[in-house]
Amino acid sequence: LVSREIYAQDTVVQVGNTPVGSEQFTIMAGPCAIESEDQLLETARYVKQAGATVLRGGAFKPRTSPYSFQGLGVEGLKIMHQVGKETGLDTITELMDVNDLDDVARYISAIQIGARNMQNYTLLKAVGETQKPVLLKRGLSATIEELLLAAEYIVASGNPNVMICERGIRTFETATRNTLDLNAVAFIKERSHLPVIVDPSHGTGVRTLVSPMAKAAVACGADGVIIECHRSPKESVSDAAQALSPQDFHTLMQQLAPFVTAS
Ligand code: PEP
Numbered sequence: 001l002v003s004r005e006i007y008a009q010d011t012v013v014q015v016g017n018t019p020v021g022s023e024q025f026t027i028m029a030g031p032c033a034i035e036s037e038d039q040l041l042e043t044a045r046y047v048k049q050a051g052a053t054v055l056r057g058g059a060f061k062p063r064t065s066p067y068s069f070q071g072l073g074v075e076g077l078k079i080m081h082q083v084g085k086e087t088g089l090d091t092i093t094e095l096m097d098v099n100d101l102d103d104v105a106r107y108i109s110a111i112q113i114g115a116r117n118m119q120n121y122t123l124l125k126a127v128g129e130t131q132k133p134v135l136l137k138r139g140l141s142a143t144i145e146e147l148l149l150a151a152e153y154i155v156a157s158g159n160p161n162v163m164i165c166e167r168g169i170r171t172f173e174t175a176t177r178n179t180l181d182l183n184a185v186a187f188i189k190e191r192s193h194l195p196v197i198v199d200p201s202h203g204t205g206v207r208t209l210v211s212p213m214a215k216a217a218v219a220c221g222a223d224g225v226i227i228e229c230h231r232s233p234k235e236s237v238s239d240a241a242q243a244l245s246p247q248d249f250h251t252l253m254q255q256l257a258p259f260v261t262a263s
């Protein structure tokens with residue numbers, strides 16, 4: 001169902017007021033984790049002003065260490081709901097547990113399935129039984145075939161509103177956090193009608209590499225990017241090394257502006 005042999009035309013997934021996969025290049029941005037209402041609102045205001053239309057931020061965080069900040073949970077969803085209403089931004093957050101699906105669906109515009117859950121088939125079927133837009137992130141070591149089959153699970157369960165996300169994979173290379181596989185973007189755009197979003201933040205893990213790879217995402221035919229930023233990157237409770245400052249984000253948005261506005 002996700003193949004171009006079945007549907008030749010590009011699918012446009014509507015995330016609130018944002019059409020993803022249309023002529024317009026979509027900018028999703030925000031902190032790795034929702035830390036407080038004040039933090040999210042301030043971030044939302046500047047990403048919106050710079051040109052983002054979708055606010056990202058995790059309330060349920062899949063942390064490598066059980067001792068790291070795990071997210072604000074439902075409290076974070078409520079903050080994001082409030083901030084979305086206040087700023088007019090559409091919202092996206094990660095769902096890790098089927099038990100939280102109703103709350104995420106109630107408060108947030110789109111559901112993110114994280115890299116670690118790309119092959120959590122129970123979760124894929126559960127979001128497939130809703131009509132919520134889903135951003136499906138590529139697993140840490142998933143092949144493109146496995147990624148497309150994970151997307152197929154969601155669509156086959158009845159939800160056609162799927163966006164694929166290339167967020168970097170594990171390779172022998174350790175200089176960067178992950179290896180952003182832009183081959184996958186061009187390949188998936190050729191084989192599938194689903195929109196493809198690039199995550200240059202997790203794809204590199206390095207602040208200074210986020211902007212060049214966001215521009216590369218435009219060049220290889222992606223439909224948008226999802227970028228982590230923080231009002232004070234050094235103080236970010238998670239993924240601090242890859243967070244853009246408001247100034248860096250603004251500069252990047254100015255460079256992407258010709259592509260962001262539909263012509
Ligand atoms: C995130 O978006 O903050 C995240 C945890 O991403 P990934 O699932 O790609 O690691």
Ligand code: MN
Nearest residue numbers: 032228238239
């Ligand atoms: Mn993150």
